[in-house]
Structure formats: C-alpha cells, structure tokens
Amino acid sequence: MRMIDRIYVDGEFVAPQGDEHFDLFNPATEEKIGEVRLGNVEDAQAAIAAAKRAFPAMRQTTLTERIAMLHRLRDAVLAHADELTEAMALEYGAAPSFLAFAAPYAAGVFDAAAKTVSSYPFTRQIGNAEVTMEPIGVVAAITPWNSSNGFICSKLAMAIAAGTTIVIKPSEMSAIQTQTLLEALHEARLPRGVLNVVNGYGNTVGAELSRHPDVAKVTFTGSTGTGRAILRAAAETFKRVTLELGGKGPQVMLDDANLDEALPHILAAAFRNSGQACIAGTRLLVPAWRLDEVCARLRQVVSAMKAGPSSDPTSDIGPMVSARQWERVQSYIRLGLDEGATLIAGGAGRPEGLERGWFVKPTVFGNVTNDMRIAREEIFGPVLSVIAYENEDDAVRIANDTEYGLQSYVVGANETEMRRVARRLEAGRVLLNDQAGDYSVPFGGFKHSGIGREFGSFGLDAFLEPRAIVG
Ligand code: NAD
Numbered sequence: 239m240r241m242i243d244r245i246y247v248d249g250e251f252v253a254p255q256g257d258e259h260f261d262l263f264n265p266a267t268e269e270k271i272g273e274v275r276l277g278n279v280e281d282a283q284a285a286i287a288a289a290k291r292a293f294p295a296m297r298q299t300t301l302t303e304r305i306a307m308l309h310r311l312r313d314a315v316l317a318h319a320d321e322l323t324e325a326m327a328l329e330y331g332a333a334p335s336f337l338a339f340a341a342p343y344a345a346g347v348f349d350a351a352a353k354t355v356s357s358y359p360f361t362r363q364i365g366n367a368e369v370t371m372e373p374i375g376v377v378a379a380i381t382p383w384n385s386s387n388g389f390i391c392s393k394l395a396m397a398i399a400a401g402t403t404i405v406i407k408p409s410e411m412s413a414i415q416t417q418t419l420l421e422a423l424h425e426a427r428l429p430r431g432v433l434n435v436v437n438g439y440g441n442t443v444g445a446e447l448s449r450h451p452d453v454a455k456v457t458f459t460g461s462t463g464t465g466r467a468i469l470r471a472a473a474e475t476f477k478r479v480t481l482e483l484g485g486k487g488p489q490v491m492l493d494d495a496n497l498d499e500a501l502p503h504i505l506a507a508a509f510r511n512s513g514q515a516c517i518a519g520t521r522l523l524v525p526a527w528r529l530d531e532v533c534a535r536l537r538q539v540v541s542a543m544k545a546g547p548s549s550d551p552t553s554d555i556g557p558m559v560s561a562r563q564w565e566r567v568q569s570y571i572r573l574g575l576d577e578g579a580t581l582i583a584g585g586a587g588r589p590e591g592l593e594r595g596w597f598v599k600p601t602v603f604g605n606v607t608n609d610m611r612i613a614r615e616e617i618f619g620p621v622l623s624v625i626a627y628e629n630e631d632d633a634v635r636i637a638n639d640t641e642y643g644l645q646s647y648v649v650g651a652n653e654t655e656m657r658r659v660a661r662r663l664e665a666g667r668v669l670l671n672d673q674a675g676d677y678s679v680p681f682g683g684f685k686h687s688g689i690g691r692e693f694g695s696f697g698l699d700a701f702l703e704p705r706a707i708v709g
Contacts, residue, residue, distance in 0.1 A: 240272030248288035249430035265557040266547040274413035282446035285434035289403040292431025310426035312348035318422035327548035350677035351395035371702040375454030378447035386412035400701035480690035485644030488637035489519035492650030503672035513620035517645040540583035564596035567619030579603035643684025
C-alpha cells in the first residue's frame with residue numbers, strides 16, 4: 239500500500255496542510271493500492287508564493303542555463319524510466335504499446351524544448367522597434383490522468399524554456415505516477431521554487447490556481463467543461479489561458495485506400511491509449527460503396543483485439559482508469575444500441591474471461607449517422623463509430639460537423655488527394671495515414687477543442703509576452 243503524503247513546494251517534499259485523503263486503485267484488479275493526502279487552497283497559495291519568489295532569478299537565466307536545466311530534466315526522467323513505467327502500469331494500466339511510449343516521450347519533450355529555445359528569435363527588430371519576448375510570469379498547469387507524466391513534463395519543459403516558474407496540479411488519480419516522477423525530477427536540481435506540484439481536487443487547488451492574482455497564465459489539459467470553468471475564473475485577472483480540451487476526431491478513409499495498409503492506421507488512431515485519448519479518431523468516415531467491405535474487416539480484426547493488463551504483452555487495450563470511467567463507456571455503448579446503431583464488434587459488459595478490472599470490449603458501431611450522440615460526444619474509451627459518405631464534399635461536411643476540432647485523420651493511397659482533403663478539415667492537426675508529428679509540431683484545437691497551441695515555437699510563444707521598445 240503506497241501512502242503519498244507529500245507535495246513538492248519550493249524545491250522540497252513537504253507535508254500538505256490539507257488532510258483529505260483520496261484512494262488509489264489498480265484499474266486492472268480494482269484493488270486499492272494506496273492513498274494520497276491532498277493539498278488544499280493554502281497549499282496552492284504556498285506553491286504560488288514559492289513560484290513568485292523564484293521568478294525574478296529565473297527570468298534572468300541565460301539560454302545556456304535553461305538548456306542545461308532541460309537536459310538535466312531529460313536525463314533524470316531517462317534514468318528512472320523503469321520506475322516511471324512500473325508506476326504507470328500499476329496505477330493506470332495502459333496497454334503495453336502505450337506504456338512503452340510514455341517514459342521516452344516524457345524525456346523527449348525536454349529535448350524538444352531545448353531545441354526550440356536554442357533557435358527561437360527572442361529579440362526581433364520590427365520597423366523602429368526592438369521587440370523582445372519576455373517570460374510571462376508564474377504559470378499554473380492543470381493536467382488530466384490519461385497521460386499524466388507526459389502532460390506534466392511538456393508543460394514544465396515550456397516553462398523552463400521560457401524562463402519562468404510553474405505550479406502544477408496533476409490529476410488526483412495519478413498520485414503514484416506523480417510521486418515517482420517528482421523523485422526523478424528532484425535530481426535535476428532546478429533552482430528552488432521553479433517547480434512546484436500540489437496534489438488536490440480540481441474544485442479546491444485547481445480553482446485557486448485559476449483565480450489567484452499572482453498567476454499570470456494557466457495551461458490546462460482536460461475536459462471541455464472544466465476548461466470553460468477555468469477560462470471564466472481566469473478572466474477576472476486577465477490571465478493568459480491555453481486550453482487543450484476534448485475531441486471527436488474524424489478519420490476520413492478515401493476511395494483508394496488499400497484496406498490491408500489502412501486498417502492498422504485506422505485501429506491505432508481509434509484505440510490508442512485504450513481510447514482514453516483526446517486525439518482518438520473515433521468517427522470513421524467511409525465511402526458508401528465500400529461500407530460493407532470495411533465493416534466486415536472491422537468485425538474480424540476488432541473482435542480479435544484483446545483487452546488485458548499491461549503485464550500481458552499481447553494486450554491491445556488496457557483497463558479504463560476508474561469504475562466511473564468504465565460505467566461512462568458502458569453507458570455510451572448502451573446508448574449506441576438505443577440510438578439504432580448496429581453493433582459490429584464488442585458491446586456492453588466485460589470482455590470474456592476478465593471478471594475483475596475495469597476492462598471494456600473494444601467496440602465498433604455501424605449504421606451511425608453524425609447526429610447520433612455517440613457520434614457527437616466524446617466517449618473517452620475504445621468505441622469507434624462508422625459513418626458512410628457519398629463523395630468528398632459530403633465527407634468534409636460530416637468531418638467538420640462537430641463542436642470539436644483537435645486531431646483529424648486522412649487515410650488513403652494518393653498523397654495529393656489526402657492533402658487536398660486535409661486542407662479542408664477544421665482541426666489543429668491532421669495526420670496523413672496516422673503519421674505522428676515530431677515534438678515541435680504545434681498541437682491544439684479549433685473550436686471547442688481548445689485555445690492556443692502547445693509545443694515548438696507556437697507553444698513557447700504562449701509562455702512569453704512581446705515587449706516593443708520603440709524609437
Ligand atoms: P477533467 O477536466 O475532469 O480534469 C482535468 C484536470 O482538471 C484534473 O486535474 C482535475 O482535477 C482538474 N479540475 C477539475 N475541475 C476543475 C476546476 N473547476 N478548476 C480547475 N481544475 C479543475 O478531465 P479528466 O477526466 O481528468 O481528463 C479527460 C478529459 O481530458 C477528456 O475530455 C479529454 O478529451 C481531455 N484531454 C484533452 C487533451 C488535449 O490535449 N486536448 C489531452 C488529454 C485529455
């Protein structure tokens with residue numbers, strides 16, 4: 239049983255003033271594996287005060303010093319990659335493919351930030367003005383549970399690159415992963431107060447970070463509803479706000495797609511991170527004339543996908559993070575049936591042979607129309623909806639007929655055609671045949687998927703304020 243009873247403030251692990259406890263579970267077994275003692279509003283205030291004290295020295299650091307900090311952070315994560323992976327397997331239970339990606343990714347974002355900052359134009363001459371990009375001030379970061387350490391590291395990396403200080407409130411459901419990460423990051427010897435992390439609930443610690451006058455910027459990754467609450471709270475003191483929110487990504491399969499090549503891309507985009515991914519491509523748009531063929535192949539391959547624990551190398555889909563998330567996904571599968579969609583694979587209930595653990599069956603619905611709730615709302619589980627289209631205009635219309643606009647996909651054989659369709663999609667990113675971008679490609683959403691961009695020079699811009707000295 240793990241007891242997480244420390245938060246990280248001013249360069250030290252300290253006991254929080256809050257004394258509420260939150261139970262931690264292994265989602266693959268439903269067993270309680272630990273408890274975290276949560277911080278409260280006073281803890282958030284102490285962390286903000288530490289970040290504020292550290293800011294004047296941090297803003298004076300040279301680029302060489304910041305790059306050295308980023309490299310030390312990268313090395314600290316790499317040195318503890320095995321423990322980080324074990325903590326994630328225990329507390330989150332990701333499928334082996336996502337587990338293998340997570341720790342190298344968390345280290346990689348520090349490297350990417352170091353590269354971005356080394357070529358970033360901090361000083362620009364514009365007309366008769368010298369424009370300098372200035373560190374924004376204390377940043378608050380609020381992160382979700384579905385790739386906890388990745389989000390913490392990417393937001394921390396940009397704060398360091400920009401020369402500012404940060405207070406992070408991770409998801410309370412990720413406390414073991416957070417603690418393991420912090421023990422690693424502590425070894426990077428950042429100046430005191432540059433990094434502060436307070437475990438706590440959203441409506442206490444998160445809300446305080448979103449309203450406190452000494453916080454200059456909030457960077458948030460999570461649900462659209464929470465993003466709206468943060469934006470409102472932040473408005474009072476005109477905080478700069480970056481929001482990375484939900485998605486309902488379309489995958490547009492073109493007429494010429496070769497199914498043998500396309501299916502692995504389609505399945506990866508739909509079921510990555512067990513479907514608990516904002517970037518999941520959960521609406522598959524298929525030419526009507528190929529619908530039967532595609533549904534038949536999906537039935538075959540998705541029925542053969544395996545839900546199971548991280549410890550089983552053949553698992554394709556891990557458990558849902560919590561009982562609540564399991565029930566949410568179940569309710570959407572029942573809803574799909576009620577709405578008249580056709581079950582192609584999966585369905586409600588637990589996968590055969592898994593009596594314990596918050597496992598769900600990877601599920602595909604056919605006969606879906608884009609007005610059904612399963613096609614409009616983010617399910618955040620391994621549930622794919624197949625929607626037929628008549629021609630390219632129809633495909634683009636359906637793809638863009640959503641409140642969201644985070645990540646879309648085009649799957650096909652002809653690059654020119656794929657690019658033509660991609661240019662018509664309203665999304666912050668469009669992946670061609672599921673090819674991943676590197677860590678400096680801007681990431682963020684159109685419409686209700688968010689505000690602003692993370693990563694690379696666009697991400698760094700959002701941690702800086704331009705100052706023009708004219709004449
Ligand atoms: P969530 O919005 O419930 O919580 C995210 C974080 O916000 C948590 O740390 C939570 O404690 C905190 N929070 C909750 N209420 C708050 C409040 N009133 N003020 C301040 N903070 C508050 O989201 P979740 O369930 O943890 O994560 C799943 C959601 O995150 C999905 O909707 C998913 O699409 C989204 N997500 C988006 C991205 C992206 O980059 N766009 C990435 C991953 C997840």
